[in-house]
Amino acid sequence: MSTTGNAGATSQAADGRLPHARARAGGPLWLGAGVAAPPGMVRLTWPDSTGQALPVWPDGVTPSLLDEYQVAPVPVERSGESRRVLAAVLKCCWTDLSVDPWPGDPAPVELVLDTYRALIGRTDDLMRNWAIGALRRLHESAWIVMDDGVVVLGPRCALWPVESHAQLQELVRRLPGPERPELTVVGDADIVAAARPAELPPALGVGGRAEGGVAEFEHLLGAYDERRRAELVAAFMAVEYAAEPVQELRFAALRDPALRHTLGEMLALRGRTLIQHRDRWTSGYDDACAAALTATGPAGPSAATNPSETSTPTGTNPSEDRPATDAGTDVDAGTGMDGGTGMDAGAAPLGQAPAPAHGMRAASMRLGVSERAVLTLVLVHSVAIPRAEGLLPEDSWLSPHPTPADELRRHTQLPIGELEAALRILRHAGLLSQVKAGEEAGGYVPGPQFHRLTPAARRRLQEELILAAGPNTPLAAAVRARRSAKSNASLSDGRGSPAVDGSPL
Template sequence: MTDGTDFRAALLLAAIRATGQVAPPRDTTVTARAAQAAAHAGRTLLELRGPAGTLPTLRLGWPTGSAPNDEHLADQLPPALPPVATLVWALCVKAAWPDPSVPLYPGLPFSAARIEEACSNLGADPKRVTSALERVLPEHALIVRAGRLLHLGPAAATLPDPVVAALRRGHHRLPEVPPEAPPPTQASDAPMPPLDLGPADTDPAPETGTDQIARSTVTALEAARGPLPPRHVTALADPHTKARIEQILQGTGRNLLHTPSGSWTTGYPDRVADALATAGIGTLPPTERAVLALVLIHTVALPRARGRHTHPHWNTTAHPVTANELARNRALSRTEIDKALRTLRATGMVDIAGGQGQYVPGQALQRLSPARAAALWEDLILAGRPGGHLARAITERRATHHADTLIPGESQ
């Protein structure tokens, strides 16, 4: 990154990836630079204003022709919504978007009662419908609530063009929603259409074939649930194209990672990760961190201590742990553990293996940099045997390193 503005732009894009959306910075130069970096990576920076006069937010969308290609993602497609949540989402789209000839977003407001009635007519489980409306879809930013009404969420504004086109073609096949005139709303209560903050270069440099290949490879790496094998990212075998890919990723606050198994993925550079963590962006709450630690202790640390886990990989399905085993930790209730596991699964930190209730480390852990992975191993040592000699050595080394990096005169 050439200067502080470039780093702040990269950090802005990294924060959007970590949380889905962020407030626009006061410095419009940073936003403009971030829009340029996003365009190089095959994304577009959108400014959205939600219902009821909420503050604007920035999200990343997909310009025409840049959406992920399922063929490149192989078996690493992002996880889909559960069946009932998918049905509820389809009904929300139909209620908010009765006329497919107009843009999907922002759509019309609708009531939860209409969706619940439609789901009841289709025989859907009421509890799962309620969970989808109150938890699943809002967590994915597919819908938002404003007072008594629901609206399409900001994630609907960033759907790729092929997805919207497919919804438009199949609009007549979407389930019907019982008619009901929603309570009148003020114009300011409805979300505003997205504003594309794409680069405004008056004379952009002509795009080369290498740029196109690099951008599509970045799209695949960033969209994939886990690392991609070399046969699905053949462009990385060419040094020139690989260098261009690394340059594009650097502009978005990401870097290229080669996993121990020989696959490729992306992650946050340590400097970016440190800045995000310091700001509390994208970090796990205490309960989720505790449950993740328990999963790693049971599935990796203990098997490794017993000589049954000898490789450096986090992704292992050989030693799954059940929720019942995790619940033996009396410091957390079963309800807290189950809720934390849902969050960890949604973030890719934990996966299910061998059937419902068998948990293993998730694909997202393979996006850790070598330094972050080493620190996590040390954290497991500290959690498993905090009074041991190795734990004391780790604690002393970290304390010394922290003291060495303090600014002269800074309070400890």
């Protein structure tokens, strides 16, 4: 790839690899005012012309294409519950069925919970906790945006294909409305209004439109006939979204070397690469792209995509907090009389996923310290130790040896509260899988995401573990020596690592 010079913004716009990789690693991208979305992404534009960008898929398919090929997608934790809660959010936020569901209108969390309650016909506290957990997961995966007791549909809702809107309309129509006591002290509209002060975070704004959103593969796919094109798109979706590597035999675009080459080019446009496990294939971050992402620090906004991000939200946050909190306490006083389902009770756990747009982004962009620490522990117990004992011969970071939850709880330096939260987040992201066996047995193993490590990444992970666990061993010294030799060699080559081209680090 020959990028010329340091013309950061332009080459960034032309090269969609890094933004795509960043969106995959961290969810929707934030775009500054007037900044165009990278190719292959839909731009969700707010009234103030800032916006968010999300990758779209070729030929209007969605990951539900996997169902047609009977390939299992990454499992969704408590999927039924999450989807029912999403339906409740849709019922509350999609008030005008004549237009697209996204962006819809903001709705109070309590209204959503009431709607969900009417949907499943249960009113106990357990149901409420489950629903709040589902809201949090939906928030973390950008299906909704939840802030200060108010919910709006998230950017991912803009990816529902237009053809499916009729189905959603029908669903919203037949959902029962919540049975609410007439006498609410503060009306729903007032809650929303109170949560929406003058300086409105864009995510909670009204209005907004989806622009563009055509996959950038036309120059690759155009040459193929209808059937081949469909095969390529199917294989693309399968390697990108299946939980496990898919069998070569089942996808023509994986069997045929020429088609596979094109598939590799499609993936490369998005900063991805094909990874082979014997006769199975999956995709992962291209090594150069991953290096560039971690070099920028994925959370660090790139100047080109979002110049205003760091300043704007932090500026508005303190001022916006106050009225919102007031609204919360008002509602608490009001509903407290009719049954004690206070707004604050709901808002407190929600508050853990704080702050609007940028908070969500920072949280999901990169795993936190305790999440990474827990993941390392599981890798040590489930992979490194079995391998040291000769029980795990394969070059893989997946493992049939679960790390007992008790081991994590008792024999580590991690506080128990952080541990549980980290396990939840890691499970949700598919980085850990829970293995259940009986009452106490079972534990955690590395999740399906570890299929997606390239050979170089697998090797690097192993080296990092050795450097961390035995920094004084000759083995670590050998690793360090080889690395410094390598970086010297690449420096003397006269060109930097290909990873950093064009990106305004």
